[in-house]
């Protein structure tokens with residue numbers, strides 16, 4: 001007799017667990033109790049769930065597992081940034097980064113895919129192509145594991161992968177992360193960053209509340225086509241329209257991430273076009289001086305160019321924050337996450353119509 005594989009309970013949303021339990025003749029509210037044990041009390045063993053009958057606990061054990069992660073490796077930067085390497089069940093690996101903020105707070109940068117299909121020219125993750133999507137449990141477990149290492153205040157989906165290219169699993173993971181009886185991150189504490197998958201942006205807005213960030217990086221289609229192949233499918237006018245249409249709660253803004261690359265997108269003319277693009281959008285701009293890496297010919301602009309660019313925006317009442325490149329010494333900074341992807345051959349650039 002072959003046994004049915006056990007279901008990882010961390011892949012289930014609350015309604016899904018409730019449905020499975022009612023199918024087993026249990027009360028629906030048991031799902032809440034179980035989620036509370038797992039996410040609020042970090043229990044990883046059904047036998048510890050003492051408000052459930054012994055027989056029920058045994059039954060749960062026969063049908064489900066609770067996956068529980070510990071990093072295979074942790075690196076700590078001189079600035080306190082910590083990078084965790086997680087080994088997945090199929091041998092793949094991903095990275096997650098804890099970034100210390102002011103007043104002892106911390107932001108966790110999580111991955112949504114192994115690799116990424118978007119092949120942005122400046123991004124190390126993108127040069128290896130997509131291996132696979134992460135499951136909801138694999139997204140949630142990054143948070144659960146990092147919390148064992150200290151509190152996490154905010155979560156950003158800015159690690160490896162394009163979250164909107166794995167939309168269903170990302171939405172399920174967010175719903176788990178939001179559960180008030182569990183990890184209890186309100187949608188205001190979570191930011192999803194996208195390279196600009198326009199139809200999925202609309203779908204995201206319809207299905208769930210989350211802060212939105214756009215990796216913009218260029219102000220003309222000509223340059224953005226070159227830097228981010230996705231722009232050939234969804235050019236700037238479509239992207240900006242999708243931003244205007246995105247449902248925003250009062251006092252919320254869309255974040256635009258803009259990597260400053262020397263002599264490429266860092267001129268006053270770029271700043272001027274950026275102001276124009278953002279007209280009528282409740283926006284804030286994150287300026288990220290390009291993190292240099294050996295595989296890339298791009299360079300960071302010099303200090304005065306960065307200041308001039310930022311001042312141009314500030315003078316026109318655009319919130320423009322300069323994001324420090326944290327964790328540079330341990331390759332934990334933006335665009336440097338690759339798990340153990342470096343063991344593979346980088347992809348030759350694929351034509352856009354072959355991006356899946």
Ligand code: SAH
Pocket residue numbers: 116122123124157158159160161162163193194195213214215217257259288289290291292293334335336
């Ligand atoms: N795929 C999504 C999620 C985050 S990707 C997206 O592109 O929005 C990682 C982030 O790091 C992006 O904002 C990207 O613009 C930035 N990034 C990539 N390579 C970088 C580099 N070399 N220097 C600075 N930022 C980089």
Ligand code: SF4
Pocket residue numbers: 116117118119120123124125126127159160161162194195215335
């Ligand atoms: Fe993928 Fe984002 Fe890197 Fe582009 S910047 S390759 S979308 S991870």
